[in-house]
Amino acid sequence: MTLALKKPHKSARKPKGDGHLRRGEILAAAERIFIAEGYAGATIRKIADAVGVSSTALYMHFRDKDQILLEIGDDAIGQLLAVNVDIAHRPIDAVARVRLMLEAYMKFALDNPNTYQLVFCGSRDVISKEKQAATAELGDRCFAEFSGPIHEIAAAGRLRTGSGESAAQVLWAACHGLVALLITMPDRNWAPREELMKVTLDGLLHGLVTD
Structure with a gap:
Protein backbone atom coordinates (compact mmCIF):
# COMPACT_ATOMS: atom_id res chain seq x y z
CA MET A 1 0.00 0.00 0.00
CA ARG A 63 19.27 45.15 9.82
CA ASP A 64 17.57 45.92 13.18
CA LYS A 65 14.93 47.98 15.00
CA ASP A 66 17.27 50.95 15.23
CA GLN A 67 17.46 51.25 11.46
CA ILE A 68 13.67 51.08 11.19
CA LEU A 69 13.14 53.84 13.74
CA LEU A 70 15.86 56.02 12.21
CA GLU A 71 14.39 55.66 8.74
CA ILE A 72 10.98 56.72 10.05
CA GLY A 73 12.64 59.81 11.51
CA ASP A 74 14.67 60.59 8.40
CA ASP A 75 11.63 60.32 6.18
CA ALA A 76 9.51 62.59 8.38
CA ILE A 77 12.19 65.25 8.81
CA GLY A 78 13.06 65.02 5.12
CA GLN A 79 9.47 65.80 4.17
CA LEU A 80 9.40 68.82 6.48
CA LEU A 81 12.77 70.00 5.18
CA ALA A 82 11.53 69.89 1.59
CA VAL A 83 8.49 71.97 2.56
CA ASN A 84 10.63 74.50 4.43
CA VAL A 85 13.06 74.86 1.53
CA ASP A 86 10.19 75.45 -0.88
CA ILE A 87 8.54 78.08 1.33
CA ALA A 88 11.82 79.76 2.26
CA HIS A 89 12.47 80.66 -1.37
CA ARG A 90 9.05 82.15 -2.08
CA PRO A 91 9.08 85.90 -2.84
CA ILE A 92 6.74 86.84 0.01
CA ASP A 93 7.13 88.63 3.34
CA ALA A 94 9.20 86.77 5.94
CA VAL A 95 6.30 86.63 8.41
CA ALA A 96 4.09 84.98 5.78
CA ARG A 97 6.81 82.40 5.15
CA VAL A 98 7.13 81.62 8.83
CA ARG A 99 3.37 81.19 9.12
CA LEU A 100 3.23 78.84 6.14
CA MET A 101 6.05 76.71 7.58
CA LEU A 102 4.37 76.41 10.96
CA GLU A 103 1.01 75.60 9.36
CA ALA A 104 2.65 72.86 7.28
CA TYR A 105 4.42 71.52 10.38
CA MET A 106 1.22 71.25 12.41
CA LYS A 107 -0.76 69.76 9.54
CA PHE A 108 1.96 67.15 9.00
CA ALA A 109 1.81 66.21 12.69
CA LEU A 110 -1.97 65.87 12.74
CA ASP A 111 -2.06 63.95 9.45
CA ASN A 112 0.67 61.56 10.64
CA PRO A 113 0.13 61.17 14.40
CA ASN A 114 2.05 57.91 14.84
CA THR A 115 5.05 59.21 12.94
CA TYR A 116 4.97 62.48 14.85
CA GLN A 117 4.85 60.78 18.23
CA LEU A 118 7.81 58.57 17.39
CA VAL A 119 9.98 61.28 15.87
CA PHE A 120 9.14 64.32 17.99
CA CYS A 121 7.65 62.99 21.23
CA GLY A 122 9.53 59.75 21.84
CA SER A 123 12.57 59.20 24.00
CA ARG A 124 15.84 59.64 22.15
CA ASP A 125 17.90 57.51 24.52
CA VAL A 126 16.81 54.20 22.97
CA ILE A 127 19.35 54.67 20.17
CA SER A 128 22.97 55.76 20.57
CA LYS A 129 23.95 59.31 19.65
CA GLU A 130 26.38 57.93 17.09
CA LYS A 131 23.59 56.19 15.19
CA GLN A 132 21.41 59.29 15.44
CA ALA A 133 24.06 61.66 14.07
CA ALA A 134 22.77 61.75 10.48
CA THR A 135 19.17 62.20 11.63
CA ALA A 136 20.19 64.98 14.01
CA GLU A 137 22.03 66.74 11.19
CA LEU A 138 18.92 66.51 9.01
CA GLY A 139 16.88 68.00 11.87
CA ASP A 140 19.36 70.86 12.22
CA ARG A 141 19.03 71.64 8.50
CA CYS A 142 15.25 71.63 8.77
CA PHE A 143 15.33 74.02 11.73
CA ALA A 144 17.85 76.27 9.99
CA GLU A 145 15.52 76.66 7.00
CA PHE A 146 12.68 77.51 9.37
CA SER A 147 14.83 79.95 11.35
CA GLY A 148 16.06 81.84 8.29
CA PRO A 149 12.98 84.05 7.81
CA ILE A 150 12.79 84.69 11.57
CA HIS A 151 16.37 85.98 11.54
CA GLU A 152 15.34 88.23 8.64
CA ILE A 153 12.54 89.61 10.80
CA ALA A 154 14.96 90.17 13.69
CA ALA A 155 17.54 91.85 11.43
CA ALA A 156 14.85 94.26 10.20
CA GLY A 157 14.13 95.27 13.80
CA ARG A 158 10.62 93.81 13.72
CA LEU A 159 10.81 91.58 16.79
CA ARG A 160 9.13 92.96 19.89
CA THR A 161 11.25 90.82 22.17
CA GLY A 162 13.99 88.22 22.10
CA SER A 163 16.42 87.29 19.34
CA GLY A 164 15.91 85.50 16.06
CA GLU A 165 17.08 82.27 17.67
CA SER A 166 14.93 82.49 20.79
CA ALA A 167 11.89 83.51 18.73
CA ALA A 168 12.40 80.54 16.41
CA GLN A 169 12.66 78.16 19.36
CA VAL A 170 9.53 79.54 21.04
CA LEU A 171 7.47 79.43 17.84
CA TRP A 172 8.43 75.81 17.21
CA ALA A 173 7.92 74.79 20.84
CA ALA A 174 4.47 76.37 21.01
CA CYS A 175 3.25 74.67 17.84
CA HIS A 176 4.74 71.37 18.96
CA GLY A 177 2.93 71.67 22.27
CA LEU A 178 -0.42 72.18 20.58
CA VAL A 179 -0.18 69.25 18.18
CA ALA A 180 1.34 66.95 20.79
CA LEU A 181 -1.65 67.59 23.08
CA LEU A 182 -4.14 67.07 20.26
CA ILE A 183 -2.49 63.77 19.34
CA THR A 184 -1.93 62.35 22.82
CA MET A 185 -5.16 63.63 24.42
CA PRO A 186 -7.73 63.24 21.63
CA ASP A 187 -10.69 62.83 23.99
CA ARG A 188 -10.47 66.35 25.40
CA ASN A 189 -13.22 68.72 24.32
CA TRP A 190 -10.99 70.57 21.88
CA ALA A 191 -12.14 73.39 19.64
CA PRO A 192 -11.85 72.62 15.90
CA ARG A 193 -8.24 71.96 14.95
CA GLU A 194 -8.09 74.58 12.21
CA GLU A 195 -9.34 77.20 14.67
CA LEU A 196 -6.78 76.18 17.29
CA MET A 197 -3.96 76.41 14.77
CA LYS A 198 -5.12 79.84 13.59
CA VAL A 199 -5.47 81.21 17.12
CA THR A 200 -2.01 79.86 18.00
CA LEU A 201 -0.32 81.44 15.00
CA ASP A 202 -2.22 84.73 15.29
CA GLY A 203 -1.31 85.03 18.96
CA LEU A 204 2.33 84.08 18.49
CA LEU A 205 3.09 86.14 15.43
CA HIS A 206 1.10 89.23 16.41
CA GLY A 207 2.72 89.13 19.83
CA LEU A 208 6.27 88.77 18.52
CA VAL A 209 6.32 90.79 15.33
CA THR A 210 5.65 94.50 14.90
CA ASP A 211 3.68 95.73 11.90
Missing part, protein backbone atom coordinates in the same frame (compact mmCIF):
# COMPACT_ATOMS: atom_id res chain seq x y z
CA THR A 2 1.30 3.42 -0.90
CA LEU A 3 0.88 6.17 1.65
CA ALA A 4 0.20 9.68 0.41
CA LEU A 5 2.70 12.13 1.81
CA LYS A 6 1.26 15.25 3.36
CA LYS A 7 2.49 18.52 1.93
CA PRO A 8 4.28 20.66 4.49
CA HIS A 9 2.07 23.39 5.98
CA LYS A 10 2.92 26.90 4.84
CA SER A 11 2.14 29.86 7.03
CA ALA A 12 -0.14 32.44 5.52
CA ARG A 13 2.18 35.00 4.01
CA LYS A 14 1.43 37.91 1.78
CA PRO A 15 2.60 37.53 -1.79
CA LYS A 16 5.99 39.04 -2.41
CA GLY A 17 5.67 42.58 -3.71
CA ASP A 18 7.98 45.22 -5.02
CA GLY A 19 10.83 45.98 -2.63
CA HIS A 20 9.92 49.61 -2.01
CA LEU A 21 6.27 48.72 -1.36
CA ARG A 22 7.20 46.01 1.13
CA ARG A 23 9.64 48.39 2.81
CA GLY A 24 6.83 50.89 3.23
CA GLU A 25 4.57 48.22 4.74
CA ILE A 26 7.28 47.36 7.26
CA LEU A 27 7.73 51.00 8.30
CA ALA A 28 3.97 51.51 8.70
CA ALA A 29 3.61 48.35 10.79
CA ALA A 30 6.62 49.26 12.92
CA GLU A 31 5.12 52.69 13.65
CA ARG A 32 1.95 51.11 14.98
CA ILE A 33 3.80 48.58 17.12
CA PHE A 34 6.30 51.11 18.49
CA ILE A 35 3.37 53.30 19.61
CA ALA A 36 1.32 50.43 21.05
CA GLU A 37 4.09 48.49 22.80
CA GLY A 38 7.00 50.89 23.10
CA TYR A 39 10.41 50.46 21.55
CA ALA A 40 11.44 47.74 24.00
CA GLY A 41 8.21 45.77 23.49
CA ALA A 42 8.41 45.88 19.71
CA THR A 43 10.32 42.97 18.22
CA ILE A 44 11.39 42.14 14.71
CA ARG A 45 9.15 39.06 14.86
CA LYS A 46 6.09 41.14 15.82
CA ILE A 47 6.76 43.61 13.03
CA ALA A 48 7.32 40.81 10.51
CA ASP A 49 4.12 39.04 11.56
CA ALA A 50 2.14 42.28 11.19
CA VAL A 51 3.40 42.64 7.61
CA GLY A 52 3.00 38.96 6.76
CA VAL A 53 6.64 38.12 6.12
CA SER A 54 9.23 36.04 7.90
CA SER A 55 11.78 37.63 10.20
CA THR A 56 14.45 36.55 7.72
CA ALA A 57 12.66 38.40 4.93
CA LEU A 58 12.39 41.53 7.06
CA TYR A 59 16.14 41.46 7.70
CA MET A 60 16.63 41.76 3.95
CA HIS A 61 15.21 45.30 4.25
CA PHE A 62 16.39 46.38 7.72
Whole structure:
Protein backbone atom coordinates (compact mmCIF):
# COMPACT_ATOMS: atom_id res chain seq x y z
CA MET A 1 0.00 0.00 0.00
CA THR A 2 1.30 3.42 -0.90
CA LEU A 3 0.88 6.17 1.65
CA ALA A 4 0.20 9.68 0.41
CA LEU A 5 2.70 12.13 1.81
CA LYS A 6 1.26 15.25 3.36
CA LYS A 7 2.49 18.52 1.93
CA PRO A 8 4.28 20.66 4.49
CA HIS A 9 2.07 23.39 5.98
CA LYS A 10 2.92 26.90 4.84
CA SER A 11 2.14 29.86 7.03
CA ALA A 12 -0.14 32.44 5.52
CA ARG A 13 2.18 35.00 4.01
CA LYS A 14 1.43 37.91 1.78
CA PRO A 15 2.60 37.53 -1.79
CA LYS A 16 5.99 39.04 -2.41
CA GLY A 17 5.67 42.58 -3.71
CA ASP A 18 7.98 45.22 -5.02
CA GLY A 19 10.83 45.98 -2.63
CA HIS A 20 9.92 49.61 -2.01
CA LEU A 21 6.27 48.72 -1.36
CA ARG A 22 7.20 46.01 1.13
CA ARG A 23 9.64 48.39 2.81
CA GLY A 24 6.83 50.89 3.23
CA GLU A 25 4.57 48.22 4.74
CA ILE A 26 7.28 47.36 7.26
CA LEU A 27 7.73 51.00 8.30
CA ALA A 28 3.97 51.51 8.70
CA ALA A 29 3.61 48.35 10.79
CA ALA A 30 6.62 49.26 12.92
CA GLU A 31 5.12 52.69 13.65
CA ARG A 32 1.95 51.11 14.98
CA ILE A 33 3.80 48.58 17.12
CA PHE A 34 6.30 51.11 18.49
CA ILE A 35 3.37 53.30 19.61
CA ALA A 36 1.32 50.43 21.05
CA GLU A 37 4.09 48.49 22.80
CA GLY A 38 7.00 50.89 23.10
CA TYR A 39 10.41 50.46 21.55
CA ALA A 40 11.44 47.74 24.00
CA GLY A 41 8.21 45.77 23.49
CA ALA A 42 8.41 45.88 19.71
CA THR A 43 10.32 42.97 18.22
CA ILE A 44 11.39 42.14 14.71
CA ARG A 45 9.15 39.06 14.86
CA LYS A 46 6.09 41.14 15.82
CA ILE A 47 6.76 43.61 13.03
CA ALA A 48 7.32 40.81 10.51
CA ASP A 49 4.12 39.04 11.56
CA ALA A 50 2.14 42.28 11.19
CA VAL A 51 3.40 42.64 7.61
CA GLY A 52 3.00 38.96 6.76
CA VAL A 53 6.64 38.12 6.12
CA SER A 54 9.23 36.04 7.90
CA SER A 55 11.78 37.63 10.20
CA THR A 56 14.45 36.55 7.72
CA ALA A 57 12.66 38.40 4.93
CA LEU A 58 12.39 41.53 7.06
CA TYR A 59 16.14 41.46 7.70
CA MET A 60 16.63 41.76 3.95
CA HIS A 61 15.21 45.30 4.25
CA PHE A 62 16.39 46.38 7.72
CA ARG A 63 19.27 45.15 9.82
CA ASP A 64 17.57 45.92 13.18
CA LYS A 65 14.93 47.98 15.00
CA ASP A 66 17.27 50.95 15.23
CA GLN A 67 17.46 51.25 11.46
CA ILE A 68 13.67 51.08 11.19
CA LEU A 69 13.14 53.84 13.74
CA LEU A 70 15.86 56.02 12.21
CA GLU A 71 14.39 55.66 8.74
CA ILE A 72 10.98 56.72 10.05
CA GLY A 73 12.64 59.81 11.51
CA ASP A 74 14.67 60.59 8.40
CA ASP A 75 11.63 60.32 6.18
CA ALA A 76 9.51 62.59 8.38
CA ILE A 77 12.19 65.25 8.81
CA GLY A 78 13.06 65.02 5.12
CA GLN A 79 9.47 65.80 4.17
CA LEU A 80 9.40 68.82 6.48
CA LEU A 81 12.77 70.00 5.18
CA ALA A 82 11.53 69.89 1.59
CA VAL A 83 8.49 71.97 2.56
CA ASN A 84 10.63 74.50 4.43
CA VAL A 85 13.06 74.86 1.53
CA ASP A 86 10.19 75.45 -0.88
CA ILE A 87 8.54 78.08 1.33
CA ALA A 88 11.82 79.76 2.26
CA HIS A 89 12.47 80.66 -1.37
CA ARG A 90 9.05 82.15 -2.08
CA PRO A 91 9.08 85.90 -2.84
CA ILE A 92 6.74 86.84 0.01
CA ASP A 93 7.13 88.63 3.34
CA ALA A 94 9.20 86.77 5.94
CA VAL A 95 6.30 86.63 8.41
CA ALA A 96 4.09 84.98 5.78
CA ARG A 97 6.81 82.40 5.15
CA VAL A 98 7.13 81.62 8.83
CA ARG A 99 3.37 81.19 9.12
CA LEU A 100 3.23 78.84 6.14
CA MET A 101 6.05 76.71 7.58
CA LEU A 102 4.37 76.41 10.96
CA GLU A 103 1.01 75.60 9.36
CA ALA A 104 2.65 72.86 7.28
CA TYR A 105 4.42 71.52 10.38
CA MET A 106 1.22 71.25 12.41
CA LYS A 107 -0.76 69.76 9.54
CA PHE A 108 1.96 67.15 9.00
CA ALA A 109 1.81 66.21 12.69
CA LEU A 110 -1.97 65.87 12.74
CA ASP A 111 -2.06 63.95 9.45
CA ASN A 112 0.67 61.56 10.64
CA PRO A 113 0.13 61.17 14.40
CA ASN A 114 2.05 57.91 14.84
CA THR A 115 5.05 59.21 12.94
CA TYR A 116 4.97 62.48 14.85
CA GLN A 117 4.85 60.78 18.23
CA LEU A 118 7.81 58.57 17.39
CA VAL A 119 9.98 61.28 15.87
CA PHE A 120 9.14 64.32 17.99
CA CYS A 121 7.65 62.99 21.23
CA GLY A 122 9.53 59.75 21.84
CA SER A 123 12.57 59.20 24.00
CA ARG A 124 15.84 59.64 22.15
CA ASP A 125 17.90 57.51 24.52
CA VAL A 126 16.81 54.20 22.97
CA ILE A 127 19.35 54.67 20.17
CA SER A 128 22.97 55.76 20.57
CA LYS A 129 23.95 59.31 19.65
CA GLU A 130 26.38 57.93 17.09
CA LYS A 131 23.59 56.19 15.19
CA GLN A 132 21.41 59.29 15.44
CA ALA A 133 24.06 61.66 14.07
CA ALA A 134 22.77 61.75 10.48
CA THR A 135 19.17 62.20 11.63
CA ALA A 136 20.19 64.98 14.01
CA GLU A 137 22.03 66.74 11.19
CA LEU A 138 18.92 66.51 9.01
CA GLY A 139 16.88 68.00 11.87
CA ASP A 140 19.36 70.86 12.22
CA ARG A 141 19.03 71.64 8.50
CA CYS A 142 15.25 71.63 8.77
CA PHE A 143 15.33 74.02 11.73
CA ALA A 144 17.85 76.27 9.99
CA GLU A 145 15.52 76.66 7.00
CA PHE A 146 12.68 77.51 9.37
CA SER A 147 14.83 79.95 11.35
CA GLY A 148 16.06 81.84 8.29
CA PRO A 149 12.98 84.05 7.81
CA ILE A 150 12.79 84.69 11.57
CA HIS A 151 16.37 85.98 11.54
CA GLU A 152 15.34 88.23 8.64
CA ILE A 153 12.54 89.61 10.80
CA ALA A 154 14.96 90.17 13.69
CA ALA A 155 17.54 91.85 11.43
CA ALA A 156 14.85 94.26 10.20
CA GLY A 157 14.13 95.27 13.80
CA ARG A 158 10.62 93.81 13.72
CA LEU A 159 10.81 91.58 16.79
CA ARG A 160 9.13 92.96 19.89
CA THR A 161 11.25 90.82 22.17
CA GLY A 162 13.99 88.22 22.10
CA SER A 163 16.42 87.29 19.34
CA GLY A 164 15.91 85.50 16.06
CA GLU A 165 17.08 82.27 17.67
CA SER A 166 14.93 82.49 20.79
CA ALA A 167 11.89 83.51 18.73
CA ALA A 168 12.40 80.54 16.41
CA GLN A 169 12.66 78.16 19.36
CA VAL A 170 9.53 79.54 21.04
CA LEU A 171 7.47 79.43 17.84
CA TRP A 172 8.43 75.81 17.21
CA ALA A 173 7.92 74.79 20.84
CA ALA A 174 4.47 76.37 21.01
CA CYS A 175 3.25 74.67 17.84
CA HIS A 176 4.74 71.37 18.96
CA GLY A 177 2.93 71.67 22.27
CA LEU A 178 -0.42 72.18 20.58
CA VAL A 179 -0.18 69.25 18.18
CA ALA A 180 1.34 66.95 20.79
CA LEU A 181 -1.65 67.59 23.08
CA LEU A 182 -4.14 67.07 20.26
CA ILE A 183 -2.49 63.77 19.34
CA THR A 184 -1.93 62.35 22.82
CA MET A 185 -5.16 63.63 24.42
CA PRO A 186 -7.73 63.24 21.63
CA ASP A 187 -10.69 62.83 23.99
CA ARG A 188 -10.47 66.35 25.40
CA ASN A 189 -13.22 68.72 24.32
CA TRP A 190 -10.99 70.57 21.88
CA ALA A 191 -12.14 73.39 19.64
CA PRO A 192 -11.85 72.62 15.90
CA ARG A 193 -8.24 71.96 14.95
CA GLU A 194 -8.09 74.58 12.21
CA GLU A 195 -9.34 77.20 14.67
CA LEU A 196 -6.78 76.18 17.29
CA MET A 197 -3.96 76.41 14.77
CA LYS A 198 -5.12 79.84 13.59
CA VAL A 199 -5.47 81.21 17.12
CA THR A 200 -2.01 79.86 18.00
CA LEU A 201 -0.32 81.44 15.00
CA ASP A 202 -2.22 84.73 15.29
CA GLY A 203 -1.31 85.03 18.96
CA LEU A 204 2.33 84.08 18.49
CA LEU A 205 3.09 86.14 15.43
CA HIS A 206 1.10 89.23 16.41
CA GLY A 207 2.72 89.13 19.83
CA LEU A 208 6.27 88.77 18.52
CA VAL A 209 6.32 90.79 15.33
CA THR A 210 5.65 94.50 14.90
CA ASP A 211 3.68 95.73 11.90
